Amino acid sequence: MAIRVFEGAAEKPDVQVEVGMVGNYQKIEFSGQLIYGQTEKAKQIILDNIREAKGYFFDVRNLSSIDSTGLGMLVTIARRLKNTDSRIAVIVEEGMMKEIFTMAKFHLIFSMVSSEAEGVRLFEGGSRPNLTLDEY
Amino acid sequence: MRGVLVRISHLMSIRQGVRMRLLLVDESWIKLRSLETMLRKAGYHDLLFAQNPSSVCELLKLDEQAQVAARIDLIILDYTLPHMNGIEMCRRIRSHACYREIPIIMMTGMRNESVLQEAFEAGVTDFVRKPVRKVEFLARVRAALRLQENINKHYKAREKLEKMVSEHEYQLALAKKVQMSVLNEPIEQEQIAIQARYVPSEHLSGDMYCWYEIGNGCYGIMLIDVVGHGVSASLVSMSVRALLRGLITRVTDPVHVMQELNRHMLHIFKDNDISIYFTALYVVIDVQARKIEYVNAGHPPGIVRGSKGEMRYLSTGCLPIGLLPDIQVEKEVFSYEGETLIAMFSDGLANGNTVLAPDSIASFMIQRSKAGQSLDCWLNEIMQTHATEEAKDDICLIGIHLR
Numbered sequence: 137m138a139i140r141v142f143e144g145a146a147e148k149p150d151v152q153v154e155v156g157m158v159g160n161y162q163k164i165e166f167s168g169q170l171i172y173g174q175t176e177k178a179k180q181i182i183l184d185n186i187r188e189a190k191g192y193f194f195d196v197r198n199l200s201s202i203d204s205t206g207l208g209m210l211v212t213i214a215r216r217l218k219n220t221d222s223r224i225a226v227i228v229e230e231g232m233m234k235e236i237f238t239m240a241k242f243h244l245i246f247s248m249v250s251s252e253a254e255g256v257r258l259f260e261g262g263s264r265p266n267l268t269l270d271e272y
Numbered sequence: 273m274r275g276v277l278v279r280i281s282h283l284m285s286i287r288q289g290v291r292m293r294l295l296l297v298d299e300s301w302i303k304l305r306s307l308e309t310m311l312r313k314a315g316y317h318d319l320l321f322a323q324n325p326s327s328v329c330e331l332l333k334l335d336e337q338a339q340v341a342a343r344i345d346l347i348i349l350d351y352t353l354p355h356m357n358g359i360e361m362c363r364r365i366r367s368h369a370c371y372r373e374i375p376i377i378m379m380t381g382m383r384n385e386s387v388l389q390e391a392f393e394a395g396v397t398d399f400v401r402k403p404v405r406k407v408e409f410l411a412r413v414r415a416a417l418r419l420q421e422n423i424n425k426h427y428k429a430r431e432k433l434e435k436m437v438s439e440h441e442y443q444l445a446l447a448k449k450v451q452m453s454v455l456n457e458p459i460e461q462e463q464i465a466i467q468a469r470y471v472p473s474e475h476l477s478g479d480m481y482c483w484y485e486i487g488n489g490c491y492g493i494m495l496i497d498v499v500g501h502g503v504s505a506s507l508v509s510m511s512v513r514a515l516l517r518g519l520i521t522r523v524t525d526p527v528h529v530m531q532e533l534n535r536h537m538l539h540i541f542k543d544n545d546i547s548i549y550f551t552a553l554y555v556v557i558d559v560q561a562r563k564i565e566y567v568n569a570g571h572p573p574g575i576v577r578g579s580k581g582e583m584r585y586l587s588t589g590c591l592p593i594g595l596l597p598d599i600q601v602e603k604e605v606f607s608y609e610g611e612t613l614i615a616m617f618s619d620g621l622a623n624g625n626t627v628l629a630p631d632s633i634a635s636f637m638i639q640r641s642k643a644g645q646s647l648d649c650w651l652n653e654i655m656q657t658h659a660t661e662e663a664k665d666d667i668c669l670i671g672i673h674l675r
Contacts, residue, residue, distance in 0.1 A: 172500055203665075204499040204592075204619075208547030211595055215547075240551065240570040241591045244600075 151199075153178050155185045158252045161259065162189040163227075164213075167198035170206030179209045183216060191223035191259045193252060196233055207240055214245075223247070225255040292345040292417050293318040297328055297361070298379070299354055307348065307404070314410050320344070324354045325361050334368050341370030345420045346413065348400075351380035351391075359387075359394045366395035373423050375416035379404060444475035444503075451476055451506060454513055456483050463559040463675055464491060465647045469655050471620075471667040478505025478550075479618045479668035480513050484520045489560035492520040492529075495670055496593075497571065497618040498550040505666075508548060511540065526554045526567040527601045530590060537594030549594035553586060553616050559674065564614075565605040569593050572619050573630050577637045579610025585630060586616075613637060613650070614672035620665035621658045633658065647673045 151168040164182055168174075186192075194210055196202065214224055225247040228234045237243055249255040294316055298304050304321050311319060322328045329335055332342050347365065351358035358378050365371045378391055381402035388399065398416055400409050452470075459466040466483050478498035486492050494516055498505040515536060523529050530552070541548045551571035557564050566574070568589035576584040588604040615637065621629050636654060651671045659667050 204497070204549075204551065208499050208549060208595075211547045211549075212545070239572060239587075241589070242570075244591055245596065 150174065151178050153182060155182065157187075157189070158193065159256060160190040161193060161252075161256065162187055162191075163193040163195055163252065165195040165198065167200075169201045170196075170199055170209070171201060171203045172205040175205050175209040179212060182213060186213075186217070189222060191225070191255075192217065193225055193227050193249075193255050194246070195227040195252075196237075197227055197229055199233060202233065202236060204240070207237075207242060210242075211245070223259050225249050225258060227251060227255060291318065292316065292420065293320065293343055294413070295320045295322065295328070295331065295344050295347045297322045297347065297353065297358075298350040299323050299352065300350075303350070307409075310404075310406050310409060311413070314413075316413070325356050325364070328361060329364070332365065332368065332371065334364060339369050341368075344371075344374060345424070346416050347374060347376045348413070349376055349378050349396075351378055351382060351387075359391050359396070362391065362394045362396050375420050377412055377416055447503075447506070448472070448475045451510065454510070455481065459483065459485075459491070461559075463489070464557065465673040465675075466491070466493060467647050467651055467671050469651050469659075469667070469669045471655075471659060473620065473666050474502045476503055476506035477666040477668075478502075478509050479620070479666040480509040481616075481668055481670055482513065482516050482520070483670075484517060486521055486524055486556070488558075490524065490556060490558045492524075492526075493555045493557070493616065493670060493672065494520060494529075494552060495554075495571070495616045495618065495668060496550045496552040497666070497668070499548065499592075501666065508541075508550065512536070512550065524556065525603075526556050526565055527603050529554055530567045530569055530593060530601050531599070534593045534597075534599055538597055541594065547595065549592045551592045553589075555586070555614070555616065555672075557672070557674065561607075562609065562674075563605065563607050565603050567601055567603045569601075572617060574614060574616040575630060575634045575637060576608070577613045577634075578608060579612060581638060583634050583638065585634070586614075608674060612674040614670075614674070615654065616670040616672070618666060618668040620667035621654075621669060629658070647671050 151166060151170050151174045154165045156163050156165070170178070217224065226237065227249055228237060229250055234248065237248065247258055249258055294311065296304055296307050296319060298307070301323065304323070308319055320331060322331055332344065333340055349358045349361060353361055356364070358380070362376055362378070365376065375397040376395060377398045377400055378396045379400045379402050391399070397419070398412050400412055455468070455470060468481055470477070470479065470481070478500055479496070481495045483491060483493040496509060496512060498508045512533065515533070519529055519532055523532060533552070537549065552569045553566065553571040553574050555564060555566040555574065564576070566586050566588070568574070568587055570589070570592035574586035576586065578584070584606070586604070588602050590599045590601040615633055617629065617633065619629065621633070633654060636657060651669060654669060
């Protein structure tokens with residue numbers, strides 16, 4: 137069952153984060169806007185709720201926008217997981233959000249998949265992203 | 273002596289720590305002495321006395337043009353005064369901007385509700401019934417002074433805050449001047465012209481640009497955009513800026529420039545708990561060989577419009593700078609012919625629509641750029657069409673005209 141862990145202040149465009157499990161993998165699902173002013177508290181609560189898992193999904197399909205601060209937060213979380221020998225994939229659909237990740241060249245450090253099932257296949261199939269977590 | 277300040281005591285009570293100054297107004301000298309005795313026994317020693325409205329006006333400087341307040345913390349006013357009653361006196365006091373908040377206690381023997389209502393409407397804070405009874409009188413004085421003490425604290429805190437804000441604004445304005453002072457002057461040469469537009473979303477910007485003539489007709493042009501906004505982002509951008517002149521003029525290959533910057537960022541911010549990085553677009557133009565090479569580090573693509581209207585997006589490169597060690601950096605090299613325009617911009621343009629901005633600017637460059645149009649006009653038009661007045665992010669736009 138997913139746990140809602142954070143809702144931003146009502147007066148700001150808010151981000152919401154839900155943490156849940158997909159088999160042996162933990163999924164962190166974002167919605168709203170992951171932008172400057174919204175990331176710090178979200179990051180802390182995510183780190184507090186991270187469990188040991190074989191891999192992690194950052195699901196950004198419901199994000200309406202993300203900026204460089206939001207992208208940086210994903211890397212910060214990834215760095216915290218670097219010693220766990222786990223894998224990380226970003227679940228993102230074709231469209232603007234994927235273009236932002238690609239423009240920022242984050243596809244070089246995160247595997248990009250379009251669904252949980254594709255992510256699980258990727259993790260269990262043994263293929264690796266361009267850089268592993270150990271390289272963060 | 274009637275109507276004159278007769279006594280001011282600056283003695284402070286240690287017993288109650290009382291430093292409050294009270295003004296007692298009553299036409300009867302005997303009653304004033306009676307109140308004085310009660311107050312002094314209760315520890316209130318800083319007392320002023322007045323026996324008529326003109327003395328009150330004189331003491332409180334009500335007739336002076338300058339808005340200077342006498343230091344008074346509480347006014348105790350009898351309803352019955354010569355020439356005007358206590359309510360009119362109260363209105364007169366409240367009409368002065370400096371005394372809108374000061375507590376005023378009115379002493380009256382009247383029981384008429386409409387008079388009390390009129391007094392409250394005139395600005396009286398509280399009443400003491402006559403004949404004055406010591407316990408009630410002192411309780412009301414204490415309550416009024418507590419109120420005034422809180423008001424004083426509030427004003428002092430506000431004054432302190434305003435001073436801090438003012439100092440902060442001054443420092444930010446100074447810092448902005450420093451940041452603006454390092455921006456390059458435009459270049460206007462026979463074969464190349466370079467100009468920029470720079471609009472911080474706050475006082476300080478995380479965007480930064482620079483350009484240098486490297487030598488032999490080569491120019492290096494760098495645009496960086498540090499993650500975040502404001503002071504922290506500007507500190508990072510200024511620390512990077514300090515390196516750029518040496519780096520760009522000494523290391524000509526854009527690949528090595530980016531790798532060196534990456535090492536620098538990771539070295540400086542290695543122990544940081546947050547991701548501090550920047551995106552960048554670095555372009556090297558050789559106007560003799562008519563060759564352009566560049567690296568894009570996670571930045572919105574630069575756009576090139578060739579002499580025949582052909583468009584090229586400058587996207588090849590590497591991860592943003594400062595994220596990971598030993599990044600793989602790829603550069604692209606190409607030639608140009610005839611009049612060529614290049615736009616480099618940060619993602620604050622088009623109101624931060626990172627994805628749409630490049631296409632929108634490319635489309636603008638195809639449709640609106642006219643032969644012979646000055647670089648200045650061209651940049652102004654892009655800013656007019658793509659930069660909103662209330663930008664949420666820093667905006668930086670560089671225009672390069674190759675001839």
